[in-house]
Amino acid sequence: MTREHGRLVAALRELRAGAGLSLAALAERTAYSKSSWERYLNGKSLPPRQAVRDLCRLVNEPDGRMLALWEIAESQWTGRATASARASAPPADVPPQLQQAPPPAGAARRLARGRLLPALAAAYTLIVGGAAALLFLLLPGSEAQEGEVPPSSLPFSLAPQCHGAACEGRDPMRLICGIGPDTLASHRTATGAHVELRHSKKCGASWARIWGTEIGDRVDITADGPTHDVRIRNKDDASAFVYTEMTEVSPGSTVRACFRPASADGRRECFEARVGETTTTTEPPSPPVASSPRE
Secondary structure, eight states, rough: HHHHHHHHHHHHHHHHHHHHHHHHHHHHSSSSSSSHHHHHHHHHSSSOOOHHHHHHHHHTOOOOOOHHHHHHHHHHHHHHHHHHHHHHHOOOOGGGGOOOOOOOHHHHHHHHHHHHHHHHHHHHHHHHHHHHHHHHHHHTTTOOOOSSOTTTOOOOOOOOOOOGGGGGSSSSTTOOOSOOOEEEEEEETTTTTEEEEEEEEETTTEEEEESSHHHHHTTEEEEEOEEEEEOOOOOHHHHHHHOOOEEOOTTTTTEEEEOOOOOTTOEEEEEEEEETTTOOEEEEOOOOOOOOOOO
């Protein structure tokens, strides 16, 4: 089992354990048998992409991160990551007596075109593989740490690209602030959405992320400066993690997030946390219990 396949298997097991699903339950609720799930979860075979999506659906987990893991593992499993590289590699030295004469001009052009396709395929594989690796590392909730990143996985530095005021109003993922952030506080809304306040010590900035949403939901974050918000625009947003832009913070800063549901009669829900303090989790208030009428 490759390292990439091992990461996928570990993540699948974690989802299954967290939901308390047995192999029999997985077989009953998906198109894959009990023995198939046993192979997938023990690393004996690579699960189909749809099996990964089905498991995420069963445990009510956005499938973006898991599919990124699957793409990386599948690339290694099928050899796509190395096959095209081998196809485009220069041939070994050939003894002079076995070397052929240069082809005619027309044949040379055809040969050049023939060699261009493997080269383009190799470049495409490297781009897709690098993008999938970056997606896995930067997706919210990813447990990958900087020290675990293979040197050849990404062509650029994983060091944060901003700090403090330079991060204000900017994307935490593009500026490499989303690797290994802390969760300052989490809140489950009355509609079932989940909101978290995230914080990067290296970037000196915080942002909010949200999932389990409906189209039209909105969340905003504020600290000592401007307020930044994000709206759930479509079904793709509603099925994945969505996050706000960053706001500058420092140790002791109070960060506040507010959730606004799409429904007109929905109630605005706010919660806050202080940078450097223990993580807090809040739930929506329970509805009041109606008292029985007096006789």
